[in-house]
Each structure stands twice: as C-alpha cells, then as structure tokens.
Amino acid sequence: MSDARQAALDYHAKPIPGKLSIELTKPTATAKDLALAYSPGVAEPCREIARDPENAYRYTGKGNLVAVISDGSAILGLGNLGALASKPVMEGKGVLFKRFAGINSVDIEVNAESPQAFIDTVARIADTWGGINLEDIKAPECFEIEQALIEQCNIPVFHDDQHGTAIVTAAGMLNALEIAGKRLEDASIVCMGAGAAAIACMKLLVSCGARAENIVMLDRRGVIHTERDGLNPYKAMFAVDTDKRTLDDAIDGADVFVGLSGPGLMSADHIRKMAPNPVVFACTNPDPEIHPDLAREVRPDVIMATGRSDYPNQVNNVLGFPFIFRGALDVRATRINEEMKVAAVHALKDLAREPVPQAVLDAYEKESMSFGRDYIIPTPVDVRLLERITSAVAQAAVDSGVARRPYPAHYPLKSVDDVYGV
Numbered sequence: 001m002s003d004a005r006q007a008a009l010d011y012h013a014k015p016i017p018g019k020l021s022i023e024l025t026k027p028t029a030t031a032k033d034l035a036l037a038y039s040p041g042v043a044e045p046c047r048e049i050a051r052d053p054e055n056a057y058r059y060t061g062k063g064n065l066v067a068v069i070s071d072g073s074a075i076l077g078l079g080n081l082g083a084l085a086s087k088p089v090m091e092g093k094g095v096l097f098k099r100f101a102g103i104n105s106v107d108i109e110v111n112a113e114s115p116q117a118f119i120d121t122v123a124r125i126a127d128t129w130g131g132i133n134l135e136d137i138k139a140p141e142c143f144e145i146e147q148a149l150i151e152q153c154n155i156p157v158f159h160d161d162q163h164g165t166a167i168v169t170a171a172g173m174l175n176a177l178e179i180a181g182k183r184l185e186d187a188s189i190v191c192m193g194a195g196a197a198a199i200a201c202m203k204l205l206v207s208c209g210a211r212a213e214n215i216v217m218l219d220r221r222g223v224i225h226t227e228r229d230g231l232n233p234y235k236a237m238f239a240v241d242t243d244k245r246t247l248d249d250a251i252d253g254a255d256v257f258v259g260l261s262g263p264g265l266m267s268a269d270h271i272r273k274m275a276p277n278p279v280v281f282a283c284t285n286p287d288p289e290i291h292p293d294l295a296r297e298v299r300p301d302v303i304m305a306t307g308r309s310d311y312p313n314q315v316n317n318v319l320g321f322p323f324i325f326r327g328a329l330d331v332r333a334t335r336i337n338e339e340m341k342v343a344a345v346h347a348l349k350d351l352a353r354e355p356v357p358q359a360v361l362d363a364y365e366k367e368s369m370s371f372g373r374d375y376i377i378p379t380p381v382d383v384r385l386l387e388r389i390t391s392a393v394a395q396a397a398v399d400s401g402v403a404r405r406p407y408p409a410h411y412p413l414k415s416v417d418d419v420y421g422v
C-alpha cells in the first residue's frame, strides 16, 4: 500500500474512527443542571416552539446547523458507490463547515430508490435544520431534487457541487483570464463533463460574460452538438452547431479547459494544442483530468488549477459553501439566490488581489504568495474568507429581500469564535 493511501486511512481510523464529534454547550454536572437540560426543564422550550416555530432559533441549535445530505450517487469523481461509502466525504464537509465557518453540521446518507423518495425524505426532516447542503448527487437527478426541495422548504437548500463549485470556478476563471491577458467574453472554452458541476459552472460563466456559442461541452459520448439525439434538457442548453466530435477536435486552439468529469481524460497532446497562456482547471477529485506536473512540463505557459489541497490554485467548493451558508444563516435567508452567489464570486475574486497574511504563508510553507499564475484564488485557510464572503452574501440577501433578519450587528466576522456574536 502506498504511503499516501495508508496515511489517509490512518487519518480516518486513528485515534478514534471518523473526523467529527458532538460537544456540549451547557453545564451538565449537577442534578439542577440536568433538570434544566432534560426533564422537567426541557418541556419549556418545547412549549415555546409549539407556540411559535421561530423559537426553535432561540432555544435549539437550529440556526447554526446544516444537514449535509447525499445519496452517494456521484461521490467526488469516484462515481456511484452508494450512500454509506459517501459518509467520509459528508463528514469531511462537516469538518470544513466547522473549521472555516463555525457551523455545526450532521451528515445524512439516504438510500433512496428514486429522486422522489429522496425528495420526500429530505422534505420531511427539513424544518429542524438551519440549512440543507446537498452533496454528491449525480446529474440530471440533482437538478430536479434541488428544485423540488427549494420549493418545499423555507430554509436555504443548496447543491454544493453545482453552485459552490460554480462560484469558486467563476472567481478563479475571471482572475486567471486577466493574468492570461484575455477576456471571458472572447474566450473559447472546453468543458469536459456535462453533469451537476459542469452545467452549473458553465451557466454561471455565461452570467459573468462568457458566450454560450464559445463553449464546447463534452460528456462520455463526446461533444454535445445540435445533431445529437437523446440529450437531457440541461445538456441541450449547451448543444452547439459544430462538426467537432471529440476532445481532440474541441481543444484545438481553446483558451480554457474546465474539467469536471473524470481522472486522466486530458493528455499531453491535448494541452499542447491549446492557445498561448492556456487556462486549465482540471477539477475532478481526487485525480484531475491532467496531472499539474505533466501540464506544466508540456505547457510552461499554463495557468493551472486543480481541486486538490496539495498543488497551487485549489479551485474547490470549500472556498464557497462554508461562508455562503454562514452569511445565509446569519440573516435567516429563506433561500440562496443568484444575487448572493454573484456577491460571493466577487468577494472571492477580489480577495485574491490583496496581500497574503503570514498565517497562510506558514500553513503552505511558502516565503511569498501573490496574485499571479500560482495564486489566482485565496487558499481555504485564509481567515479573511470568513469576513469577506460572509459579509457580501449576507448583504446581498438583505438587499434582494430574502433575509428574515437585518444585516448582523456583529459583522464583519474576524474569527469562527465570533460567529454567535456574544
């Protein structure tokens, strides 16, 4: 077994299994404490919540609690390994929620025989959470599932693989293209993958200025073009009138490659054919479409990003979902709308241009990091993400009318220790 594989297994197994635990927030030492925490005292908040459901925010952890829910049908780039096998990723999302945004989360892995069964299961438990983060649910089912749950729930429901990924990709792309001396409006874009993440990323890039006719999207059957039959409506939105049929055809002269598909699908020959200063976001996890070492060897002019923590330019939804939910929870937003997503894109994009704090340099064992080819986007350990994205999202929620509370008096957040504002 490789050292890296053993280290990853040991990390998850030792000294206790898993990565998350639950902690107490109130005293429980004495009979008096227990009489408050449990019977008889617990009956009082029950009565208050029955009288007014909003009291759940006052007397329970609901307001700082997100359910991370998956059916295990698209676990990273590993495919459909089932609900139970998705648990390490879902626990991992919980780690990131807590570490970066002070949000409590519980992972729920649902064995559902149909999208409707999944929707019914989630809708029935939704009320007790502050928000619902859907994760690793494959396309096209994920689109119907998210839409139905948004309609049925009055708390934020957010499919992270779609929107978290799209927000971070758009922020990184705007910066990468600027460094490459190109404009999103003119860029020819190849998107490998036509699933949850790929469709959402391309939609958001179009909202940010990319031209749909400049995007060539591919799935397992090759280029998605107007002559193809059997396309689902989400893929059909990106069908182009072209005689290109393969990645080899599509990549010729392309400015941008976005990979949200599977490991090793881009070869040295493919990247060789791209335009000068190519932007390559090989974002499949854990193994990207092309290894960054190979990409740089073949194309020293590449601006390269992956979804991984062990290479520069980590384009990964971890830069989005913890802070987006933090902002949404703190104003009790009923949903996460387009205005909040666009605000997150700009906050993330702009932060990359500021000097990097020493704590980030220490965490990455670097002498320096600054806006450029190897730093197009902030790193997840940058505490300023909590301040900037959270504030921008909360403000956008207030301005766009989906907030049920005013902009928080305790903002901007400087640390996860400040999230309760006490």
Ligand SMILES: NC(=O)C1=CN([C@@H]2O[C@H](COP(=O)(O)OP(=O)(O)OC[C@H]3O[C@@H](n4cnc5c(N)ncnc54)[C@H](OP(=O)(O)O)[C@@H]3O)[C@@H](O)[C@H]2O)C=CC1
Pocket: 073, 074, 075, 076, 077, 078, 136, 137, 138, 139, 140, 160, 161, 162, 165, 192, 193, 194, 195, 196, 197, 198, 218, 219, 220, 221, 259, 260, 261, 262, 265, 283, 284, 285, 286, 306, 307, 315, 316, 317, 318
């Ligand atoms: N860096 C990041 O932050 C994120 C990265 N991702 C990565 O994106 C990938 C896709 O995830 P997601 O969208 O949730 O999954 P989906 O199952 O919804 O979509 C997968 C897509 O990839 C395509 N695909 C898979 N294998 C191939 C292949 N050999 N050739 C061409 N196309 C292929 C599928 O094609 P078809 O439609 O024909 O089946 C499908 O369109 C994963 O690897 C995941 O790790 C996802 C979210 C965030």
Ligand SMILES: CC(=O)C(=O)O
Pocket: 075, 076, 077, 136, 160, 161, 284, 285, 307, 316, 317, 318
């Ligand atoms: C990062 C992530 O959510 C994924 O690869 O699915």
Ligand SMILES: [Mg+2]
Pocket: 076, 135, 136, 160, 161
């Ligand atoms: Mg995911």
